[in-house]
Each structure stands twice: as structure tokens, then as C-alpha cells.
Amino acid sequence: MQVPAPVEYERATSVDHAIGLLERLGGAARIVAGGHSLLPMMKLRLASPEYLIDINDLHGELGYIRVEQAEVRIGAMTRHRELLESGELAEVFPVFRDAERVIADPVVRNRGTLGGSLCQADPSEDLSAVCTTLGASCVIRGGAGERVVTMEEFYRGPYETAVEDAEMLVEIRIPVRPGGSSAYEKVERRAGDWAIVSAGAAVWLDGGLIADARVGLAAVGPNTTGLPAVSDALRGREPSEELYEQAGTLAAENCSPVTDMRGSADYKRHLAKELTGRALRRSVARINERG
């Protein structure tokens, strides 16, 4: 049994309570949500917070998926399983269900949360890639109120986010635009493993041409990577195999993988290309199936 260092523990009863605790305890405190990243790190003693603030009782307040006309709002405590099972969410953003199907295993999905996944800021994290793909924004609350940041602003490096010591991520907002669909592709060494590389794509068509498109990659850079160059190359073009090839090539050129146990940098670059193409192809096919 791997055992963590001594830690004080308190269950927050509200978001305000949690923020109050964070203000009082400072950087020595960590919020624990699903706990599937933080607790293993504590057991390996890679993380040794002095205080744990458990926000699982806030699921009632922060566990929701609200699909509205112009945007989807998802509470930070929404669990993977809820994202996986939401038909409403899959209708607007099928990329969520694609990704959730390949995230970890049912035990983790029953417990892990959207907010926890994003705040962990692992470069290989799937939901970060999904949110990057969809151009989501993050609602961060502190004692002084809320602020909203883009995904690009949210990530400051591997395992680092814009959430300050006395703040917490409370909600993700994703703009909804007509005529779009999305998809997620992941290659892993084994079911439940982190991605060797994964790619999300979202495409919006207008009159048979690509009105907008976004691609987000995981595990090929310090954070999940949005690729404006790919979007620029796709806008206004008619979907085709040549275009996917071109987009994939751009994706491969615009990422920075490193060689590790999961694979060589060359292979990851190849996957960035291959998976970008596949995700775009599937997104477009989904729009066309819908008619």
C-alpha cells in the first residue's frame, strides 16, 4: 500500500465555503474533486499538500450540463460518466462522448470531474483537448467574484493553470454555432492509458464550405494545443481528402512532441497528422449524416 504524507482534510459545504478555506489556508491547500489524479500523486508523494478541501459535496451546485441556444454550460463538478451519458451534450458536441469513451475506465469515470481534469493540466489530458477544440472558456471564481478566461489563457504550462491559490474553476462555457459537428480520435498503448496522441476536431459548414474549423491536440506539447494555422487553412474551403491531408500536415508541423515511453517524437508527429485528418473527416461526415 502506498501511503500519503499526513494531511488535514475538510469537506466544503458551498463554493463560497471552499473559497473561504482556500483564502485562509493559502498555497498549502489543494482542492480534491474526483481525486483520481491528486490522490495517486499524494500516494507516490509527488504531491504533499498540507490541507485537502473536498468539494464532492458541491456536486449539487456544480454538477450540471445546461445546453442553451447560444452556449453550453457545464459545471466543474460534472463527472466523466455524466458527460458520457448526456444525450443532449452528444447531440451538440459529439466530441465529448467520443472522448469520454476512451478516458480511463469506468471506475475513474464514475468519480473524476471535468473541472478536475482541466485543473490537472496534464498535457495528455483528453477533456482539455476537447475544450480547446471547442473554443471553451473557463469561469474562475475567487473571493472578489468571477472572471472568465479562454483555454489559451487558462493553461500556463504543464500542470499549471490560471487558477490562483484562492480561486476555483466553477464552470466551462462553450459557444454553440449552427451547422457544426465534432469528433475525437485517440491512440493509446492500452485501454485506459493516457493518449500517445489524441486529436479533437470541430467543423462548421455553410453551403458545403467550411465556415470554421478547430483542431485541438493532446500529448504533443506542454499543454493541449489549439491550432489556429489549421483553422486558417480550412476556412472557406470545400471538405476533401486533400484538405484533410493538408490540415494534418499543418497539425504535425505545428506541434512539439517529445520522445518518451509512449512513443517517439516522429511517431507522435505522424499521429498528429493522421488523427487530425480522421477527426476532421468524421466531423464532416456527421454533419452530412444529419443532412
Add this chain to the structure above:
Amino acid sequence: MTTTDERPAGFENNDHKPIGHGRMLRKEDPRFIRGRGNYVDDVQLPGMLHCAILRSPVAHARIVSIDTSAAEAHPKVKAVVTGAALTELGLAWMPTLSGDVQAVLATDKVRFQGQEVAFVVAEDRYAARDALELIDVEYDVLDPVVDVRTALDPSAPVIRDDLDGKQNNHIFDWETGDEAATEAVFASADVVVSEDIVYPRVHPAPMETCGCVAEYDRIDSRLTLWSTSQAPHAHRTLYAIVAGLPEHKIRVISPDIGGGFGGKVPIYPGYVCAIVGSIVTGKPVKWMEDRSENLTSTGFARDYIMRGEIAATRDGRILAVRTNVLADHGAFNGVAAPVKYPAGFFGVFTGSYDLQAAYCKMTAVYTNKAPGGVAYACSFRITEAVYLIERIVDCLAYELEMDPVELRIKNFIQPDQFPYRTKTGWVYDSGDYEPTMRKALELAGYEELRREQVERRARGELMGIGVSFFTEAVGAGPRKDMDILGLGMADGCELRVHPTGKAVVRLSVQSQGQGHETTFAQIVAEEIGIPPADIDVVHGDTDQTPFGLGTYGSRSTPVSGAAAALVARKVRDKARIIASGMLEVSVADLEWVKGAFHVKGDPEKSVTIQDIAMRAHGAGDLPEGIEGGLEAQICYNPENLTYPHGAYICVVDIDPGTAQVKVRRFVAVDDCGTRINPMIIEGQVHRGLTDGVGMALMEMIAFDEDGNCLGGSLMDYLIPTALEVPDWETGFTVTPSPHHPIGAKGVGESATVGSPPAIVNAVVDALKPFGIRHADMPLTPSRVWDAMRGVPRPPV
């Protein structure tokens, strides 16, 4: 799951409640399924303390100083022990199973990352672990030897300077076969194919890590050790030798064991630390490894770098096989194998083929890595041997442009050649290979698969079909040849029938999940006709069972299973004499029909084994010269190993875009001689096949250039899940062992031995359009992609 011939659908068909051999549910499963198993970590004793071990963060360093004062000041800490303290007790070093020594706690240097440096005994697990961080060790870091290929370079640092006069990292050279005869055959052969083949370092990664609870009674000078041991008797004797404790004052108990796979054969420093901890504190002390400790410090498996060479005629007659092996044994030679077999049973690398000559030369070296080498269901290195021959035969098929099945069948040892003496001196007891191969082909629909492959290749798809055919050598072993540290590899067995006809059988072997409580009850039931439910199987406690060497190398059924059958026959012989008295006829006039003796020609006149048991213990005279009671004991010394075989066929699909391998189908036809409980056999085969998928596709204990272990958690060291394995298709043939009392051969490791080459052969076959003849395990997507681009890399 699909099994031919035997099992209709429905789980109830596993429970025929046979009085003897046959399908029945496992007697031990109700307690496991209900969470009532009793594992070492479940043992709780009054006043029990907890031990945690400080391990080296670096691969190679001289210890400059150790300061334990802060740890000793921790309010919950009862003892802190270093190598220096153990030196005073004469326990700093212990013998390994291979005639080397291993540090219990490092005294001079650390020699691998994860090596034991000090231990703490504290009131609870948390305090013990916290106190480790209060120990201050100063290391003078040395250059490590990580790449085994450079270990013998003159410039390489000498790892084992503790050994007198040691000037290099060489452990041993070993050879088998006839070098000159082999060279002569190679020199005149039409075709010679050679290939560099690596079997990477892997780890058995059992669900339960290693651990123990040591309780030393100072008044009675008695040590009781609850331990994750596959060989409790052997361990007891070794503790007596190592620690100088009298053997009759040591009791080793192996309760339920959560998987061993050979990893629980050696004595690890942690066990000794817990024992010392108990002696020092006067309290029971528990030590349980965590997962990282298990993966980084306990016995690894494989790590052979092999050059395989095969010589053949143009028309596909295999003439000779030759190999040169570089073996990485880590920092201490801790191989657990019979003394005369430093390379285990690797000598069976000649496989299932009738050769003219064979030769192997091996060099074993030290590196700055964890010790071990024989584990993970390897049958003493037969995994490596079978992988070598089955891979190199496929390379030959590639060069000859011959179907790999046809090539194998053409070269099989023929049924009339058994017992067959191989060119490396092994005597295969029995075998009939072609029917087993044919059965696998039929189950797989081989011809149809090849047709499908042609069509798919034309469409640019990557489909591969891989075949392996293995002969195992299990059931060590005849005591004239085989011993471990001087202990002969024979096994005792005791059987006692109670007055009411219930029985208890006591074994020297130790189940780690194999189902001994069922299988051995069935073996006894078959011989004396008492239902398995009425036979209690006792194992895993040296105070309760006869001496024997334990369970590994698939030896339980070949050795202890034979002992159980013979002890039951001995009881039956006595029962016959008692029955003759009861029925007032001569012994010669009695006929045994399972469970009862009756008078020949008069089946009405009969007595059951239960009647006889009561008479044996009851009132009234017994036949002259017969003592009361109905019990017997024996010690079985096997005449030879048993040689199970099997034919495996694997079908894979590779995504051409991502290089991901999907195992689509796997057909396994095993011949393990007489089948005692087919359900248990299938379970063992399923497990071994899953191991094979792991080794072939994902498992590897890798190190960086500084000697840091990169496989220290199950996030980094991958083992397969249900999603990576296909619906196993199993079948069987039966070629009994001629020398085993019931004709049974071992099966526990067959699938682990036989499946990796089938999977690798399938992947390489799928990559044939790229001109690939060989690619090394683990065939992760990245490495398959390398192969597809023509740059296959050996694993590092």
C-alpha cells in the same frame, strides 16, 4: 470463450461434481468471491508494528554516510536499522538461490535503483513511511552499467567489488550442445538464417505484492512467518541456514497468495528486514511492499539478448540451431533455478523439431538493475527458448518462402521417436505433435484465413497470421539432476482418511491461485473414490504439511500431483486388505470399482471406502499385520520432467495509419496429457495467453541511461486488460506422460511460454508487405510504426 468437444454453453456445465477428474467449480472460489480470502496483509496480530524500507534513489553509488537520528526521534518509530547494524548481526548479506550473495541492506554501495538501504519499524504504516523521509543518506554517485551490451567492456565500472578480486561484471559462461558438430552442419547447409532477437525485461506484477508478518517469540525462540511464498518449506530451510535459527523453531505460513508467477520464489531482503525487526523490537512486524517497490525491486523476468541461427536444406528440412545469448542478471545473480542449470531450462531451445545438431553459448553479466531473471511463468527460461526457436523458424519460413505451418510440420519429432533425446540432452517423454497442430489449423480455419489475408493485402490492409508450436519441460525434477541450494526437488504428500470417510490431504506445494484445493482433491478422489467435497486440502504451512519444494515451473501437478495419486493408491492398498477381512475373501478376489471393493463375480458383496475407513478406526480385529487407521505418506521423486506441448495461432489486424495492433483471434490447442479439471486448465491457459498479449504488445521494464527504472508504476508498466484480448478459442489433445502415475503434465505456464511468439509472428506476418522479417517486443504502436518504415529498433 469457445472450447471444442467438451463444453456446451452454460456455466453449470463446469460443475459435474465428479468423483475424480472432470469439470467442477473450484472449492476455494466461494471464499474468494465473497471477499473472505485470507492474505498476508489480512493478518493482524496484537501489538503488531509496521516496517517500511528506504530504497536507493540511484542505480550505482557509494554510501558515504547515513544519518538516522531524525527518524529515530519520530514519536511512533520503534527501530531504525541500517546495513551497518545488520553487519553486526551477520545478516547484512544473504545467499541467493544461484550461489551468489545479495545485500539485505546496502553496506558499501547501492547497486540498483530501489535497492534496500535501511528500514524503519513504527507503530503504523504511515509513520513508518514518513520516517523514511527523515533518514539522510549521502551518496557518492558512480557511473552505472545500464546497457548490458557494454557490461563487459574493460572500461565498464565494476559493480560487484564486494566479491574478492572481482575485476569485471562477468557472472558465468554456459554452453550446451555440440559446438563442432553444429558448425559442421552449418558449414554445409543450403540455407542459413540468423537474426538478433531480444526478449525484453518484464515483470510478473502479481495483483498481491510481496510481504510478510514476522513474529519472533523471545521466550520460546520461535519464529512464525506469514509470507507471500510459493515455496514455504524451502524458505524455512533457507531461513534456518541464513539466520542461524534452528529449523524446528521456524514456522512459515503462506496463506492465500494473490498471484506469484515465480516472483514469490526468492527470499527478498524485505522478509529478512521484517524478521530482524521482530527480533529487535520483540513485537510482530508486518512488511508489505507497495506497487512501485514490487515493480522495481523484486524478481524481473527474461532480459536475454539472443542471436539465433538456423540451418536448413533448400526444401525446408531444419538441420541445426545455434544461439549466442547475452543475459542481463542485474546487480546480484538471484536466478531461481536448479543449481546445475544456471540458464534454467533454456537448453530446450531446439523446440519440437528433429535436428541433427544444436549449440548454445551464453554469457551472463551484472548490470545496475534489480536482480532476478526467472519469473513470470517462464518454466525456468523456456519462455526465452521457445520464443527464440519459434521466431527463428518463422524467419526461415520467410527466407524459404514457405508456409510456416508446413515448415513446422515437416520438421516435427515423430510420435515413434519418443522418448526423444534432443541434441542438448533433454529426453522428451511423449508427444504427438501433428494432430495438435492440425486441430489448431482446423479450429482457426487456417486456409480460409490465408485466403482472406490475400484479399485484404490487395486492399492495402494489414492482416497477420502467426503460428507457434511449443514443447515445454516442466515438473522439476529428478533429484539426481535437480536441486535448489542442495535441496532435492521431490515433494511429500500425506493422506489421512477419517473414520467417517472424509479425508485430509497435505501438500508441500503452494497455490497462488491455481486451484490446488480443487485439483488435488480431484486427484485423490479419482484414486480412492471419496468425493472431492469430502477431501480437505491443506497446504502452505510448514507445521502442517510434509517437506517439498513448492509451486513454480508448472511443477505442482507433475510432482506433487503424482505424489497425491500415489499416496492415495497406498491408502487404497491398505483399504483392500481391510476390505478382504470385512468381506472374508482373499485380497486377490476383490475388485475395485471407484469408491468400493466388491467380490469378483458378486457385485452385491461390497464395502465402500467409507465403510472401510470406519472399520480401520473402529472396533473389531483387522487382518493380521494391519495397523489401525487409514493413512499414508510418501515423498515422490520424479523420474523425468513432463513435456506438454501446444499449437497456437494468432490473427492480428494492424491499422496502417496508426500502427496499432489488434489481436482479432487466438486459437490455443494444448496437450498437457491427462486433464484433471478442464475448467481450471482453461483458466490457466486464458491467463497465460493474456500474459502473452502483454509481453508481445506492451510490457517492458525499461531504464534510462542513468539506470532509473521507467516502469515503476502500473501507469508506466502496462499490463493488458480485457479490452486488449480476444475471445480465447481453446482446444486440446491428450498425450499422457508415460512416467507420471496418472499421465498428467504441467500446464500452468504453457500459454505464457507459447503465446508471445504466436503474436509476434502474426505482427511480423502482417508487416510482410514492408519486407519485415523480425521486430522485437514490445510491439507498441510506436515501435510497429518504426518497423513499417523499415527501421525496427531493438527495445532499450
